[in-house]
Amino acid sequence: MKEHVQELLDECLSGATDEDLLILKQLLEGVKRKKDNENGSIIGGIFAMEREVKDGNFEISIPITPVTHNSLQIVHGGVTATLVDSAMGTLANMVLPEGYGAVTTNLNVHYLAPGIGDRLTAQATVVHQGSKTIVVDGKVISSDGKIVAHSTGSFFIFQKKR
Template identity: 40%
Template sequence: MVPSSKEEIEQLLAEILQHSTVEDEEVLLHLLSGLRDKQQGIHRRYINAALHMVGKFEPEVSEVRIPITPVIHNTIKVPHGGIIATIADAAMGGLASRSVPEGFNVVTTNMNISYIATTTNKELIARGRFVHKGRQTLVMECDIEDETGRKLAIATGSFFVIQRRP
């Protein structure tokens, strides 16, 4: 008999917990609570749930935050550059998508990021704003900081307006 997905998950969780470190348990709790939040409708996308991403979007500016946990660490235990780029894209793209007419959305066509510093603090914060609003393209800027205001990176992004898929 082939085990069901739930049986495989239960077996894998039991094996992981049997050999887990405190950090493993922290990561597992973080990921599982994010998945629960997705199921409860707090997050619409798995990536937002996995990162515990929260955002505020006003007409001209945005702010996206994620906690700094081992989930996002690189090998030297600081936030991975790809995660910093991800929240910059979320801050800029989220703001851009809210600015286009109903029935349309945006896709990232280009993103450039310059890393300035790293942090071991508690939170990453990306703040996006417009540089150019065209009918078909939008150009954005973003500053990424930690909760102390330490600037970690700056990013720019270009976004193309597309018709929303059903």
């Protein structure tokens, strides 16, 4: 396996542009962050997610890089959705008692502006917490303060297996 990965890496490096090298660097740094437990998932590692509890809400921020771009050189809508779902889902799990988890059952994203600038930050706030579901409100904001997307999500609460 290691030999195959090395061959693939060598092939990707051969004739790589500066942008290709930047992308490879971010992907490899993401794997390292996951391996070093700096991020809990490979998605968090690759997108270099930084998490913060701020003013009683939860935020996740990512840099805007070629890894996040679509063919129009703006942040791909799926990346925006992943960012806001990660923020809302993490918050939903944070408010639960030990031994319980929550998973997304519905995600509604309204795209309002292009994802441009240096960073995107997703903010999440609990709207309702019941015994079976949690409803969370989310916003994605660009580094210039524009709201890129508004989202709501429903999360099903379950007891984790022991």
